[in-house]
Amino acid sequence: MPTDVAQHAAPDLASRLAALVGERRVLARPSELRSYESDGLPGYHARPALAVFPGTRDETIAVVRLLAELDAPFVARGAGTGLSGGALAEGSVLLGLHRLTRILSIDADDARAVVEPGVVNATLSRAAAAFGLHYAPDPSSQTACTIGGNVAENAGGPHCLKYGVTLNHVLAITVLLPSGEVVTLGSADGERDGYDLLGAFIGSEGCFGVALDVTVRLARAPQAVRTLLADFSSVNSAAHAVSSIIASGIIPAAMEMMDGPTIQAVEASIYAAGYPVDAAAILLIELDGAAAGIDDDAARVDAFCRDAGARGVRIAAAPAERARLWQGRKKAFGAMGRIAPNLVVQDAVVPRTKLPAILAEIQRIAELHRVLVCNVFHAGDGNLHPNIGYDATSADETERVHRAMAAIMQACIDAGGTITGEHGIGLDKLPYMDALFTPATLGAMCALREVFDPGRRSNPGKVVPVHSCREWFAAPSARAGGAS
Numbered sequence: 001m002p003t004d005v006a007q008h009a010a011p012d013l014a015s016r017l018a019a020l021v022g023e024r025r026v027l028a029r030p031s032e033l034r035s036y037e038s039d040g041l042p043g044y045h046a047r048p049a050l051a052v053f054p055g056t057r058d059e060t061i062a063v064v065r066l067l068a069e070l071d072a073p074f075v076a077r078g079a080g081t082g083l084s085g086g087a088l089a090e091g092s093v094l095l096g097l098h099r100l101t102r103i104l105s106i107d108a109d110d111a112r113a114v115v116e117p118g119v120v121n122a123t124l125s126r127a128a129a130a131f132g133l134h135y136a137p138d139p140s141s142q143t144a145c146t147i148g149g150n151v152a153e154n155a156g157g158p159h160c161l162k163y164g165v166t167l168n169h170v171l172a173i174t175v176l177l178p179s180g181e182v183v184t185l186g187s188a189d190g191e192r193d194g195y196d197l198l199g200a201f202i203g204s205e206g207c208f209g210v211a212l213d214v215t216v217r218l219a220r221a222p223q224a225v226r227t228l229l230a231d232f233s234s235v236n237s238a239a240h241a242v243s244s245i246i247a248s249g250i251i252p253a254a255m256e257m258m259d260g261p262t263i264q265a266v267e268a269s270i271y272a273a274g275y276p277v278d279a280a281a282i283l284l285i286e287l288d289g290a291a292a293g294i295d296d297d298a299a300r301v302d303a304f305c306r307d308a309g310a311r312g313v314r315i316a317a318a319p320a321e322r323a324r325l326w327q328g329r330k331k332a333f334g335a336m337g338r339i340a341p342n343l344v345v346q347d348a349v350v351p352r353t354k355l356p357a358i359l360a361e362i363q364r365i366a367e368l369h370r371v372l373v374c375n376v377f378h379a380g381d382g383n384l385h386p387n388i389g390y391d392a393t394s395a396d397e398t399e400r401v402h403r404a405m406a407a408i409m410q411a412c413i414d415a416g417g418t419i420t421g422e423h424g425i426g427l428d429k430l431p432y433m434d435a436l437f438t439p440a441t442l443g444a445m446c447a448l449r450e451v452f453d454p455g456r457r458s459n460p461g462k463v464v465p466v467h468s469c470r471e472w473f474a475a476p477s478a479r480a481g482g483a484s
């Protein structure tokens, strides 16, 4: 059983870590650790015992080897934008990787790059743009989140509808195992001989070790792009438009939906994008590819939207307008800060054909529990993000929010869907794992984890419920199993 460093090893550990990375790079005071008590889902708080911020690969290896020697648990952290409580490090050492920001190489001919884990997603695309390339997975948090965090969560984003999620863009990872050993998973040429351990690592939420460097595939910029904004007087009509576009065989690069409350929050913010404020829903649909035929596809998408009841469809006339339309979408969570002081961001997936029914059910649940749900999501993937703004100082409101969220998640499961499309299980989704997986399947997940981390020290207490893994070390908040 790993040692809880908060109780046992902290004073000595802090000075030994400082000897490796420098005193300024180790935080031990509660006031200094406060900033690291939450990730992007601030309903959860848990104080790390210590935080350490290595600045190089060698320092990172030395830190993890010391933690292995002391049998101390740790949690890797990138930018802390995760939305499932995954980077919380209660009683553990928080291993901050945001200083490892070097782009080690960009190979324009083979369209790939090797990056350190703390490289910010959008920074990589900016650097690759000089070669007519970009990194396709584009989480809405891409101006802050790191490639290491993207790998750990198998992050998606609006353009993953056509281009695939992180898994489809990572060729190889150098992994620092919790034991301190360094292994290479996958290969730069994209071949995966032997067991697909790369596939197992991507999406393992920091429980299998630390991504030390990541080799990614880069994508060529498309020849032509068309961005359409379709305006609907009902959410149901917008959902039907999504189904008919996909059923037609057209695969948009992105197809995002925002409902009325979300539109109003965005338009009242500094991210105002010119969305119609009286719309019940909008679809932001992007087509890209060869110039030949793209206008025909845009005309067909326009017709599908109008047939489903769109009041109007417009095409962005210039790159600046396109950028503005996307900025409104990508900053929508931030804009919701205007509605209420606290926000629960949820993540679930349903089959696309179930979108009209599930959106109606979410509205019914919202009314039943007297909460305001704002929907902004990757509609083309059926990946929902029902968000509820609330005031956490009100116990009654907080309770209603939690009940509504649990009911929404159950409705998604009942609709044949699942409990996360891209934000991961972390702490937040632990209570739903039993509803999705048999004890035998959860046991197999525990066994796989032990291949990478036999001591169960890397991100303890996340992803698989404690009772599924005998003698599992878990953070107390995981055992409690709910947001505060």
Ligand SMILES: Cc1cc2nc3c(=O)[nH]c(=O)nc-3n(C[C@H](O)[C@H](O)[C@H](O)COP(=O)(O)OP(=O)(O)OC[C@H]3O[C@@H](n4cnc5c(N)ncnc54)[C@H](O)[C@@H]3O)c2cc1C
Residues within 6 Å of the ligand: 039, 040, 075, 076, 077, 078, 079, 080, 081, 082, 083, 086, 087, 097, 117, 138, 139, 140, 141, 144, 145, 146, 147, 148, 149, 150, 151, 152, 153, 154, 155, 156, 157, 158, 205, 206, 207, 209, 210, 211, 212, 333, 334, 422, 423, 459
């Ligand atoms: C406004 C907003 C919009 C978002 N939009 C999207 C979206 O469109 N799509 C999407 O998928 N997500 C989205 N997210 C969620 C979040 O940005 C992603 O999950 C992202 O991948 C997290 O990256 P991070 O660097 O912040 O990781 P963190 O939050 O720091 O960590 C997340 C997990 O990764 C692990 N980890 C971090 N670095 C490493 C590493 N080097 N090795 C091993 N494990 C590691 C941590 O232990 C933790 O379990 C959004 C978040 C916000 C706040």
